[in-house]
Amino acid sequence: MSANRRQAVSVERLEQLERIRRKAEYVFALAGNPNVGKSTIFNRISGMGVLTANYPGMTVELNLALTELGGRRIGVMDLPGTYALGAVSEDQLVARRGVLQGNPDIVIVILDANNLARNLYLLLQFMDLGCPVIAALNLVDQAERNGIQTNVELLSEILGIPVVPTVGIRGDGIDELMHRALEMAERKEEYHVLPFSYAADIESRVRRLARRVRAELEETPYGLAPRSLAILLLEADEEFTELLKGTARGEALLRLRDRLAEEIEEEHGERAALIIARERHGIAGSIAADVQERRERERARAGERLWRYTTSFRSGIPILMVVIIALFAAIFWGGGELARLLGDFWDKYVGAPAGRGIEAAFGVNTFSQSLNWAVEGLGAVLEIALPYLLVFYVILALLEDSGYLNSVAFLSDRFMHHLGLHGRAIIPLISAVGCNVPAIMGTRVLSTRRERVIASTLIVLVPCSARIAVIMGGVALFAGLVPALLLFAVILAVVVGAGVLLNKIMPGESSGLVMEMFPFRRPSALTVLKKTWLRLKDFLYIAAPLIVVGSFLLGLLYESGWIFKLTTPLKPVFEWWLGIPAVAGLALIFAFLRKELALALLVVLAAQTIPGVTANSSLLEFMTRGQIFIFALVCAIYIPCVATLGVLWRELGVKDSLAITAFTVLLALALGGLANLIL
Amino acid sequence: MLTEKMEEYLEALFKLSCENEAVSPARLSEYMGVTAPTVLDMLRRLEADGFIRYTGPGAGGGKGKPSGRARKNIVLTPKGERAARALVRRHRLSERFLTDVLGLDWESAHREACRLEHVLSPEVEEKLADMLGNPETCPHGYPIPDQNGHIREEEEEIKPLCDLCPNEKGRIARVEEEEPQLLQYLASLGLMPDVNVEVKEVAPFGGPMLVKIGDAQYALGREVASRIWTRKRRRRGRGGPR
Numbered sequence: 001m002s003a004n005r006r007q008a009v010s011v012e013r014l015e016q017l018e019r020i021r022r023k024a025e026y027v028f029a030l031a032g033n034p035n036v037g038k039s040t041i042f043n044r045i046s047g048m049g050v051l052t053a054n055y056p057g058m059t060v061e062l063n064l065a066l067t068e069l070g071g072r073r074i075g076v077m078d079l080p081g082t083y084a085l086g087a088v089s090e091d092q093l094v095a096r097r098g099v100l101q102g103n104p105d106i107v108i109v110i111l112d113a114n115n116l117a118r119n120l121y122l123l124l125q126f127m128d129l130g131c132p133v134i135a136a137l138n139l140v141d142q143a144e145r146n147g148i149q150t151n152v153e154l155l156s157e158i159l160g161i162p163v164v165p166t167v168g169i170r171g172d173g174i175d176e177l178m179h180r181a182l183e184m185a186e187r188k189e190e191y192h193v194l195p196f197s198y199a200a201d202i203e204s205r206v207r208r209l210a211r212r213v214r215a216e217l218e219e220t221p222y223g224l225a226p227r228s229l230a231i232l233l234l235e236a237d238e239e240f241t242e243l244l245k246g247t248a249r250g251e252a253l254l255r256l257r258d259r260l261a262e263e264i265e266e267e268h269g270e271r272a273a274l275i276i277a278r279e280r281h282g283i284a285g286s287i288a289a290d291v292q293e294r295r296e297r298e299r300a301r302a303g304e305r306l307w308r309y310t311t312s313f314r315s316g317i318p319i320l321m322v323v324i325i326a327l328f329a330a331i332f333w334g335g336g337e338l339a340r341l342l343g344d345f346w347d348k349y350v351g352a353p354a355g356r357g358i359e360a361a362f363g364v365n366t367f368s369q370s371l372n373w374a375v376e377g378l379g380a381v382l383e384i385a386l387p388y389l390l391v392f393y394v395i396l397a398l399l400e401d402s403g404y405l406n407s408v409a410f411l412s413d414r415f416m417h418h419l420g421l422h423g424r425a426i427i428p429l430i431s432a433v434g435c436n437v438p439a440i441m442g443t444r445v446l447s448t449r450r451e452r453v454i455a456s457t458l459i460v461l462v463p464c465s466a467r468i469a470v471i472m473g474g475v476a477l478f479a480g481l482v483p484a485l486l487l488f489a490v491i492l493a494v495v496v497g498a499g500v501l502l503n504k505i506m507p508g509e510s511s512g513l514v515m516e517m518f519p520f521r522r523p524s525a526l527t528v529l530k531k532t533w534l535r536l537k538d539f540l541y542i543a544a545p546l547i548v549v550g551s552f553l554l555g556l557l558y559e560s561g562w563i564f565k566l567t568t569p570l571k572p573v574f575e576w577w578l579g580i581p582a583v584a585g586l587a588l589i590f591a592f593l594r595k596e597l598a599l600a601l602l603v604v605l606a607a608q609t610i611p612g613v614t615a616n617s618s619l620l621e622f623m624t625r626g627q628i629f630i631f632a633l634v635c636a637i638y639i640p641c642v643a644t645l646g647v648l649w650r651e652l653g654v655k656d657s658l659a660i661t662a663f664t665v666l667l668a669l670a671l672g673g674l675a676n677l678i679l
Numbered sequence: 680m681l682t683e684k685m686e687e688y689l690e691a692l693f694k695l696s697c698e699n700e701a702v703s704p705a706r707l708s709e710y711m712g713v714t715a716p717t718v719l720d721m722l723r724r725l726e727a728d729g730f731i732r733y734t735g736p737g738a739g740g741g742k743g744k745p746s747g748r749a750r751k752n753i754v755l756t757p758k759g760e761r762a763a764r765a766l767v768r769r770h771r772l773s774e775r776f777l778t779d780v781l782g783l784d785w786e787s788a789h790r791e792a793c794r795l796e797h798v799l800s801p802e803v804e805e806k807l808a809d810m811l812g813n814p815e816t817c818p819h820g821y822p823i824p825d826q827n828g829h830i831r832e833e834e835e836e837i838k839p840l841c842d843l844c845p846n847e848k849g850r851i852a853r854v855e856e857e858e859p860q861l862l863q864y865l866a867s868l869g870l871m872p873d874v875n876v877e878v879k880e881v882a883p884f885g886g887p888m889l890v891k892i893g894d895a896q897y898a899l900g901r902e903v904a905s906r907i908w909t910r911k912r913r914r915r916g917r918g919g920p921r
Contacts, residue, residue, distance in 0.1 A: 083867045083868055084864075084867030086863055086864075086867060088861075088864045088867075089864060114894060115893070115895050116894075117869075117893055118868070118869055118893060118894065118895055121867065199726060199732050199733070200726050200727040201726065201728065201729040264729075266758070267729035267756060268729065268756045268757055268758060269757025269758065270757065270872070273863060273866070274862070274863075274866050277863075277866040277867060277871065278866075278871060281869050281871075282732075282734055286751070308879075308880075312880060313883050406898075409898065410880075410882065410886075410887055410889065410898045411882070411886075413882070413886055413887040413900055414885055414886035414887070422900055423898060423900070447860075512861075512900035512902040512903035513887050513898055513899060513903065514864065514865065514868075514897065514900070514903055515897065516868075516895055516898075517889060517896045
C-alpha cells in the first residue's frame with residue numbers, strides 16, 4: 001500500500017466517532033464478513049437507515065449511531081464487511097481504522113451460520129488482536145433450511161464467549177445480543193486465556209517475539225497486547241512494520257521478526273503470513289466441524305436452482321434481457337399510470353383551488369404570480385418525479401435484495417474488461433441508476449485507483465433516478481417511448497464509449513475479479529418498502545423543497561422581467577448551438593442542484609407562461625419533441641449534480657473530479673449540438 | 680535433528696499420504712503397529728520441530744476441547760516432505776542396487792533397504808544413483824524422487840485452475856506470488872495451497888469461473904484463475920510397498 005494513499009476513513013467520520021465516544025458510555029463495533037447482514041442488524045439497533053443489499057460490499061464506510069440500552073448510552077459502529085483485518089483492500093482498511101482508532105469496548109462479530117468455518121476466521125483475528133468479542137450467529141433460519149444445525153452452546157463454550165443466534169431481518173435475538181454485549185462491557189472482562197493456540201512451532205515463535213515486544217516497548221502502538229503485535233508482525237503487517245521503523249528498539253524487534261519469519265518459511269516452505277492464515281483457517285474449520293451437523297439435502301432448493309440459471313451463460317443472458325425489458329416496462333407503464341392518477345388528483349383538488357386562494361389573498365402582482373409558480377413546482381414533484389421514482393426504487397430494492405446483481409456481475413465480467421474494469425464494478429454502475437452518490441462510494445470495493453477513476457467517470461454518466469424521471473416524465477410522456485429508448489441507447493453508447501476510451505488512454509490494466517457469490521434470498525417486503533422509503537425520503541426532504549423554492553425564484557425572475565436579461569448571454573449556447581429556448585437553459589443550470597429540477601422547472605415554466613394548459617399537456621406547446629429530446633440528453637450527461645460532485649471531490653480529489661466535470665460538460669454540449677444538427 | 684524413529688514416521692506419513700488424502704493418528708498407529716499414545720507422543724515432537732502439522736476437520740482446537748485431537752489429520756510440512764522424500768529416494772535407490780546389482784529378491788531387498796536408508800550418506804547416495812544410471816523407478820515400479828525431491832510424473836499433473844472444466848475438482852498446489860496483496864487476500868478467503876476446489880461454472884469467451892471452496896462460492900476472473908495452480912485431488916501410484 002503506497003504511503004500517499006488517501007485516508008481510508010474520512011476526517012469527518014473520525015471526528016464524529018470522537019464525539020460519539022465522548023457522549024457514549026460504551027462503544028460497540030459490528031463486524032463480520034460481507035453480506036452477513038451487519039447493516040440490517042445495525043439498522044435494527046440504531047433505528048437508522050443504512051441501505052442494505054444482498055451483495056458483498058454494500059457498506060464501505062463507517063456507519064455510526066448513538067443508541068440507548070438499559071439506561072446507558074451506547075455508540076454503535078458498523079464496520080464494512082471484510083474477510084480479514086489486513087490492509088489489502090479499502091474495506092479492510094476502513095474496518096481496521098475503526099477497530100484501532102475507534103477502540104470499541106466490545107466487538108460484536110456477526111457470523112453467517114451458512115458458512116461458519118470461513119466466518120470464524122475473522123472472529124479469531126479479532127481475538128488475536130485482543131478485542132473483547134461477542135458473536136451473533138446470524139441467518140440461522142436460512143442455515144436450517146439448508147440442512148445445517150448449529151450447537152450454539154457448544155460454540156459458545158469452545159470460543160469462551162457469548163454466542164447469540166439471530167435472524168437480523170426479523171429482529172430475532174437482537175435484544176439479547178445487545179444485552180449480553182452490555183453485560184460483558186460492564187463486567188470489563190479481560191481475556192486471560194485464548195481459546196485456541198497455533199501449531200507448536202509457530203506458537204513458540206509468537207511467544208518469543210511477544211516477550212521481546214514486552215522487553216523493548218514501553219507502550220505498543222494502539223495499546224495492543226504484546227502477543228497481538230507479535231502476530232501482526234509475523235504476518236508482515238505493513239502498517240505496524242512502518243510504525244516500528246526508525247527507532248533502535250523497533251528496528252531490533254523487526255530484525256527478530258525477520259529472523260523468525262525466515263525460520264518459519266524455511267520449515268514450511270510458505271511465507272509466515274500464509275502459515276498463520278492457514279492455522280487460523282484450520283482452527284476455524286475444526287470448530288465449525290465440531291459444532292455443526294449437516295443433513296444432506298435431497299434436492300437443491302428452488303431458489304438455488306434459479307440462481308444457477310442466472311449465472312449460466314446460455315440461460316443467464318436471456319434472463320438479463322427479460323429483467324431489463326421488464327424494468328423499463330414497469331417504469332414506463334407503472335410510473336406513467338401513477339403519474340396520470342396523481343396529476344388528475346392534483347389538478348382537481350389542489351392546483352386549481354390553491355391558485356384561486358392565492359389570488360384571493362394577495363391579488364394579482366409579481367409576488368402572488370411567483371407563488372403560483374411554487375405551487376406548480378409542488379405539482380411537478382407529485383406528477384412527474386415522484387411516480388417514476390417510486391416505481392423505480394421498489395424495483396431497485398427487489399434487485400438488490402434478491403442477490404440478482406451478483407449474477408449480473410458474473411455475466412458481465414468479460415465485457416467489463418473492455419472498459420478497464422471487472423465484473424465487480426457492474427454493481428456500483430447499476431446502483432448508480434438509483435443515485436450516483438452511494439455508487440461512487442461503492443467504487444471503494446475496487447482495488448486500484450485506475451479502476452476507481454474509470455468507474456466513477458462512468459457512474460457520473462449513468463442516468464440516476466432523477467435523470468430517469470426527467471427522461472420518462474419528459475421524453476417518454478411527451479415525445480413517446482421510442483425517443484426515450486433511443487435516448488437510453490445513446491447514453492449507454494456514451495458510457496461504453498467512455499469506458500473503452502479511458503481504458504485505452506489511462507496507463508495500467510484491469511485487475512482480476514474475485515468476488516463471493518451468494519445464492520438468492522427471498523427479499524423481505526418490509527425491507528423493500530423501508531429502502532424505498534429511505535430513498536424517497538431523500539427526494540421528498542431535499543429535492544422537493546428545492547424544486548418548490550427554485551420554481552418560486554424562477555417565477556420571481558420571470559414575473560419581474562429579469563429573466564430576459566439573464567438569459568441573453570445564454571442564447572448563443574442554448575438557442576444557436578443546442579436549439580432549445582434560453583429559458584429552458586436556465587432550468588438546466590438550476591438542475592446542477594438536483595437533476596429533477598430540470599424537468600420540474602421546465603414544466604412549471606411551460607404551465608405558467610402558456611395560458612390555459614396543465615402540466616400533463618403543456619410541454620409540447622412550449623418545446624418540440626426534438627427540443628425535449630436534446631434537453632433531456634444534455635441534462636443526463638452534463639455536470640454531475642452538486643451532491644455527486646461533492647462525493648467525487650472527496651473520493652478522488654480536486655483534479656480528477658474537475659476533469660470528470662469538464663469532460664461531461666463538453667460531452668453534453670457536443671452530443672446536444674450533434675443532435676440539434678440531425679433533428 | 681531427526682532420529683531413526685522420526686524418519687520412519689515421516690516415511691510412513693509420506694507413503695500413506697500418497698494413497699489416501701487423510702492420515703489420522705489412528706490410521707498411523709495401525710500402520711506402524713504401535714499404540715496410540717506412542718504415536719501421539721512422536722507426532723508432538725515432529726510438530727514441534729515443524730515437520731508435520733494438523734489439518735482438516737478437528738485441526739487446531741485448544742485447551743479443554745475433547746473432540747479435537749482424535750479427528751485431526753496429519754500432513755507433512757514442506758520441511759517434512761523434503762525429509763521424507765530424501766528418505767524415500769535412499770530407500771528406493773537401495774532397493775534398485777540390491778536387486779539389480781546384488782540380485783536379491785524383492786522382498787529381502789525391501790527389508791534391507793529399510794535399514795540402509797538411514798545410514799547412507801549423501802555422497803554414497805549420489806554415487807549409487809550415478810552407478811545405477813539415475814533410475815526413475817524402484818523395482819516395484821514406484822517413482823524415485825530426484826536429488827531435489829521432485830517426482831517427474833507429479834509435475835505434469837499440475838495445471839492452472841482456469842484449465843479445469845465445469846464440475847471438475849482439484850486441489851490447489853500453489854498460488855503465484857507476483858502480487859503479494861492478491862495472495863494475502865486470497866489466503867484470507869481460504870484460497871491457499873492444499874485446499875480443495877470445485878469448478879461449478881465457466882463463462883464462455885474467457886469469462887470468469889464460479890468456484891466452490893468449502894461452503895462458499897466465488898466468482899474468479901480468468902486472469903486470477905490462471906495464477907492458481909491445481910493438481911488432481913488424488914495423487915496416484917507413488918506409494919511404496921508395505
